[in-house]
Amino acid sequence: MKNLKPISYPETVFEGKASVLQPDDVKVDDTSGTVTARFGDYETLVRYDWKNSEVWGKCTCERYADLEPCEHIVTAFLNFAKHIPRSAVRDVGQAPDWFGEKKLKKEIEEKAKEAEKKLAENLKEKRRQEEQKKKAINAFEQAKARSEELKLIIKADELDEELAIKEYVEGTEPLVYRIQWKDKKGEKRERLVLSIRGWTQAMLYQGNIEIADVRFEEVGGKSIAKAIVRDTARNVTQIGIAERYTNDEFKWTTLASKAIRNALKKVISPAFEQRVIQEALEANLVIDLSLRELREVSEP
Numbered sequence: 075m076k077n078l079k080p081i082s083y084p085e086t087v088f089e090g091k092a093s094v095l096q097p098d099d100v101k102v103d104d105t106s107g108t109v110t111a112r113f114g115d116y117e118t119l120v121r122y123d124w125k126n127s128e129v130w131g132k133c134t135c136e137r138y139a140d141l142e143p144c145e146h147i148v149t150a151f152l153n154f155a156k157h158i159p160r161s162a163v164r165d166v167g168q169a170p171d172w173f174g175e176k177k178l179k180k181e182i183e184e185k186a187k188e189a190e191k192k193l194a195e196n197l198k199e200k201r202r203q204e205e206q207k208k209k210a211i212n213a214f215e216q217a218k219a220r221s222e223e224l225k226l227i228i229k230a231d232e233l234d235e236e237l238a239i240k241e242y243v244e245g246t247e248p249l250v251y252r253i254q255w256k257d258k259k260g261e262k263r264e265r266l267v268l269s270i271r272g273w274t275q276a277m278l279y280q281g282n283i284e285i286a287d288v289r290f291e292e293v294g295g296k297s298i299a300k301a302i303v304r305d306t307a308r309n310v311t312q313i314g315i316a317e318r319y320t321n322d323e324f325k326w327t328t329l330a331s332k333a334i335r336n337a338l339k340k341v342i343s344p345a346f347e348q349r350v351i352q353e354a355l356e357a358n359l360v361i362d363l364s365l366r367e368l369r370e371v372s373e374p
């Protein structure tokens with residue numbers, strides 16, 4: 075009997091069942107809610123846990139299984155255990171562990187806890203995966219947005235070429251590009267950047283800036299320009315490099331102008347940059363650049 079595995083049955087399992095047996099001997103322990111019954115050679119142990127609506131049972135006939143109690147367990151429960159006055163039964167927690175059921179319950183609880191822990195870990199791992207996926211997508215989207223912005227900056231650079239080689243009536247040169255693009259959230263973004271004329275204007279406002287030298291060099295079979303610009307007030311020297319040009323006829327003008335512009339960007343203080351932007355907005359010396367316009371421009 076000791077080595078038999080107790081099984082807990084939901085009380086509903088006994089619904090509609092009838093007991094047809096008469097035990098040869100019955101012992102009822104009111105305080106623990108336990109019934110010990112003998113049916114010929116078989117011995118049956120049953121405990122009614124009415125608080126949890128379950129019936130614990132085991133029987134030496136060994137014909138009981140999950141959800142299928144043997145006829146001995148059915149009889150011991152229906153005829154005896156079920157009728158133990160509830161007031162007499164001590165708290166389940168205090169009752170002796172007749173069936174080893176407490177141990178079993180503990181095992182089940184531990185298993186459940188383990189399963190829960192595993193589930194939580196799986197969930198955590200899944201969340202981590204999702205996060206990394208999201209991060210990768212974000213990085214991609216950001217790169218995409220940046221590339222749109224970059225296209226516009228390159229376009230502005232090309233327009234700078236035109237500005238650099240074109241003669242303008244004074245006071246009509248575009249000073250600022252308004253670059254507009256959509257970010258990864260699809261929200262409109264805007265940036266105001268000085269044109270090459272704008273940088274020249276800022277240089278004039280700041281004063282004390284001297285273009286010390288422009289040199290052309292061949293690097294890897296490519297022509298580049300190197301401009302050296304000096305801020306004589308702060309005694310700062312900066313170098314600007316340019317290598318991009320589109321119009322071969324004006325190659326050197328373009329390279330020199332861009333190299334100077336790139337060096338100016340490094341020595342001009344933001345205050346003068348802002349002053350030119352303000353002036354350009356007020357006098358409407360702004361060129362709008364958006365991807366839509368860029369597509370129209372680049373169509374043959």
Ligand SMILES: [Zn+2]
Binds near residue numbers: 118134135144145146
């Ligand atoms: Zn049995």
